[in-house]
Amino acid sequence: MTRGMKLSRNYIQTFIFILLYLFAVYFWTQPLQARKLPYGEYDAMSHFEVGDYMAYNDKSFMKLPPYIDLRYGTDNKFKQHTLWYPPPFHASLGIMEVIGGDRLISIFLLNTIMATFIIISVYFVVNSLFGFLPAILSALLLVFSPRDFMPFLWGQWPERFAYAFIPIILYCFYKYFVGYSKENSKPLYLHLASLFLGINMLIHPLVFFHSVIGLAVLYISLAIKQKKIVFNWKHVIVSAVIFLALFLLFPYQTFNIFPQFTRGNGGENSNFNLARLFQWSLNPQDYIGSVPAVYFSFREMHGLWTLPFLLLGILFLALRREERDIFMLAWLVSLYLVLHRDIAGKASFLHRSLSASAHIFAPLAAIGAVYLASFVKLPSNFNKYLKYGIAAVFVVLAFSMNMAYASKILNKDTYNDFFATLNNEEYQAAQWALGNVPISANITVLGIPHQEPYQSATSKKIRWFAAVSQHVTRFYHLREDKEQLLKSKEWYIMLDYTMLGPLNDRQTFDEMQQFEKTKLVSHALVYDNKGIRVYKP
Amino acid sequence: MNLKLKDIHVFALVAALPILIFSYILFGMTGIRVALGIVFVSLPFYILLNKLELEEGEKFVFSALLGLTIFPSLVYILGFLISFRLAIAAAFIVFVGIAIAVIKYNNSKKVT
Numbered sequence: 103m104t105r106g107m108k109l110s111r112n113y114i115q116t117f118i119f120i121l122l123y124l125f126a127v128y129f130w131t132q133p134l135q136a137r138k139l140p141y142g143e144y145d146a147m148s149h150f151e152v153g154d155y156m157a158y159n160d161k162s163f164m165k166l167p168p169y170i171d172l173r174y175g176t177d178n179k180f181k182q183h184t185l186w187y188p189p190p191f192h193a194s195l196g197i198m199e200v201i202g203g204d205r206l207i208s209i210f211l212l213n214t215i216m217a218t219f220i221i222i223s224v225y226f227v228v229n230s231l232f233g234f235l236p237a238i239l240s241a242l243l244l245v246f247s248p249r250d251f252m253p254f255l256w257g258q259w260p261e262r263f264a265y266a267f268i269p270i271i272l273y274c275f276y277k278y279f280v281g282y283s284k285e286n287s288k289p290l291y292l293h294l295a296s297l298f299l300g301i302n303m304l305i306h307p308l309v310f311f312h313s314v315i316g317l318a319v320l321y322i323s324l325a326i327k328q329k330k331i332v333f334n335w336k337h338v339i340v341s342a343v344i345f346l347a348l349f350l351l352f353p354y355q356t357f358n359i360f361p362q363f364t365r366g367n368g369g370e371n372s373n374f375n376l377a378r379l380f381q382w383s384l385n386p387q388d389y390i391g392s393v394p395a396v397y398f399s400f401r402e403m404h405g406l407w408t409l410p411f412l413l414l415g416i417l418f419l420a421l422r423r424e425e426r427d428i429f430m431l432a433w434l435v436s437l438y439l440v441l442h443r444d445i446a447g448k449a450s451f452l453h454r455s456l457s458a459s460a461h462i463f464a465p466l467a468a469i470g471a472v473y474l475a476s477f478v479k480l481p482s483n484f485n486k487y488l489k490y491g492i493a494a495v496f497v498v499l500a501f502s503m504n505m506a507y508a509s510k511i512l513n514k515d516t517y518n519d520f521f522a523t524l525n526n527e528e529y530q531a532a533q534w535a536l537g538n539v540p541i542s543a544n545i546t547v548l549g550i551p552h553q554e555p556y557q558s559a560t561s562k563k564i565r566w567f568a569a570v571s572q573h574v575t576r577f578y579h580l581r582e583d584k585e586q587l588l589k590s591k592e593w594y595i596m597l598d599y600t601m602l603g604p605l606n607d608r609q610t611f612d613e614m615q616q617f618e619k620t621k622l623v624s625h626a627l628v629y630d631n632k633g634i635r636v637y638k639p
Numbered sequence: 640m641n642l643k644l645k646d647i648h649v650f651a652l653v654a655a656l657p658i659l660i661f662s663y664i665l666f667g668m669t670g671i672r673v674a675l676g677i678v679f680v681s682l683p684f685y686i687l688l689n690k691l692e693l694e695e696g697e698k699f700v701f702s703a704l705l706g707l708t709i710f711p712s713l714v715y716i717l718g719f720l721i722s723f724r725l726a727i728a729a730a731f732i733v734f735v736g737i738a739i740a741v742i743k744y745n746n747s748k749k750v751t
C-alpha cells in the first residue's frame with residue numbers, strides 16, 4: 103500500500119469516527135434538544151450551580167453561596183463550606199457558558215461532550231493498538247451503553263468525564279514501558295501518564311484510585327511479560343513532581359480525599375462473601391431505591407449477544423499475549439479488583455465503579471468479533487470477507503438490540519417530568535428572580551405540591567428553581583416559621599399556579615387566592631407572568 | 640495515525656465543517672460557539688504538543704483533555720484576581736506564551 107493510500111484511508115477512518123461521535127452527541131442530548139430546560143437529579147443541579155455561578159457572577163469563588171451551601175456545605179470534610187470537588191471541571195463549564203453565551207445549552211452540551219469523551223478515548227487507544235475495525239465497533243457499543251448514559255442523566259457529571267482518562271493514562275504508561283530501554287526511551291509518555299493521573303484526581307478521586315490500580319496491574323503484567331523491571335530515577339522524579347504540583351494546586355479539595363478515604367466503608371456490602379469473587383456485578387437488592395435493578399444486569403446493559411464475543415476476545419488475548427493484549431487484560435483485571443474492593447472493606451460507591459464495565463467490555467467484544475475469523479483457516483481472501491461479515495453482523499446487532507434498548511431509557515421524553523423538572527414558566531420566573539431578587543433574599547413557594555406522594559419529585563423542581571435563580575428556595579408549607587417568614591424582609595413569596603390546572607386542583611387555587619388577599623397585603627407584587635406571581639416583602 | 644502535518648491541518652478544517660453544521664442544527668449559534676470554544680481552550684496545548692515527538696492522534700486527544708482541565712484550572716485561579724471573562728483571555732495568552740517559549744527553548748537547544 104502506498105503512503106498516499108494509507109493517508110487517505112486514515113482520513114476516511116477518522117471521518118467515519120467523527121460522524122459516529124456526532125451521532126453519539128445527538129443521541130445523548132435528546133432531552134436537551136426537546137426542551138432546552140435543565141434536567142437531572144440532585145447531583146446534576148449541584149454541578150450546574152457551581153459552573154454557572156462562576157460564569158454568571160464573573161468571578162471564581164472559594165466559599166459556597168447560601169443556595170449551594172445549604173446542601174453541600176459539609177461535603178468537603180477537610181474544609182467545610184468550600185467546593186467539595188477540585189474546580190477544573192466546573193470552571194470548564196463556566197468558561198463554556200461565557201463562550202457559548204447561553205446558561206443552559208452551553209453547560210449541558212459541554213457536559214455531554216465531556217461525558218462522551220470516553221468514546222473518543224477508547225476509540226483512540228484501541229485504534230492505536232488494534233486498528234480501526236475493533237476501535238469503531240467499540241465506540242459504537244459505547245454510544246448505547248446505559249451504564250454510561252444513565253449516571254450522566256442522573257448527574258454524576260465529573261465522574262463520567264474522569265473515566266475518559268483511564269485508557270489514556272494506561273496507554274501513556276504502556277507506551278513508556280514498551281518503548282523503554284537503557285539506550286533509548288521516551289520519558290515523555292511517563293510524564294504524560296503522570297500529568298493525566300494528576301488531572302484525573304482533580305476531576306474525580308474515585309476514578310483516580312481506579313487509574314492507580316490499573317497502573318499497578320499493567321506494570322506488573324508487562325514486567326512479567328517482558329521479564330524486566332522498568333525503573334529510572336530521573337523519569338520517576340520528574341513525573342512525581344508533575345503529579346505533586348497538581349495535587350497541591352487545590353489543596354482544600356484534594357486533601358478532602360483523606361477524610362473521604364478513611365470514613366465508613368458503605369455498610370451492607372462489606373461482609374466477606376466468597377461467592378463475590380465469581381460475580382462481576384453487584385446485588386441489585388442492596389441498591390433498592392437508589393439505583394434501578396436493570397443497572398446490574400449484563401443483558402440489559404451490554405446485550406446478551408455481546409457475551410460470546412466478549413469471552414472470545416478475552417480468550418484470544420489470553421492465548422496470544424502480545425504486549426497490547428496484556429494491556430487490555432490488565433485493564434480488565436484492574437476493573438475486577440476495583441469492583442471487588444468490598445472484600446478489602448471498601449464498599450462505598452461500588453456501583454459507580456460498575457459503570458466502567460462497558461469501557462473494557464466493548465473493546466474486548468469488538469476484538470473477539472474481529473479476530474473470530476482468524477480462528478478458522480480459510481483459503482485466500484475468505485478470512486477477510488468473514489471478518490467484515492462478522493463486523494457487519496456486529497453493527498446490525500448493536501443498532502437493532504443496543505440502540506433499541508438505549509432508546510427506551512434515553513429519548514426526547516427523558517426527564518419530561520411534570521413534577522420534577524421546571525416548566526417554561528417556572529424557568530422564566532427563576533431567570534427573573536436571578537436578576538431582580540436581592541442576593542441576600544430567599545424565596546418561598548406556594549402552589550408546587552409539597553405533600554407526598556409528590557414531594558420527592560417536586561423537591562427536585564424546587565432545587566432546580568434555586569439553581570437557576572441562585573437563591574435559596576423552600577416550600578412555604580414545610581416551614582415552621584411561616585408567620586415570621588411573612589414579616590421578614592429576607593423572604594420573597596412566589597405563588598406558582600402553573601401546576602394547578604393540569605392537576606385540576608381547585609382547592610389549592612382558592613387557598614392561594616385567599617392567601618394573596620389576606621396574608622400578602624403588605625407585600626408588593628413585583629412579578630406577574632404566565633401563572634406565576636412573586637411578592638416582595 | 641501517521642499523518643503529514645499539512646495534510647492533517649487541511650483535514651481538520653474539512654472535518655470541522657460537518658461538526659459546525661451539526662452543532663448549528665441542534666443548538667444554533669450556542670452549539671457553534673461551544674464547538675469553537677473547545678478548539679479555543681485546546682489550541683495552546685496543541686501548539687505545544689505539536690512540537691513534541693507524538694503521533695498526530697495523540698496530539699489531538701491530549702490537547703483536548705488538557706484544554707478541558709488545565710486551561711480552566713488557571714482560569715479559576717486568575718478568577719480570584721480579575722474578572723472570570725478576563726481570566727479566560729489571560730489564560731489563553733499565558734498558555735500560548737508558554738507554548739511559544741518552550742518551542743523557542745527547544746529550538747535553541749537543537750541549534751547549540
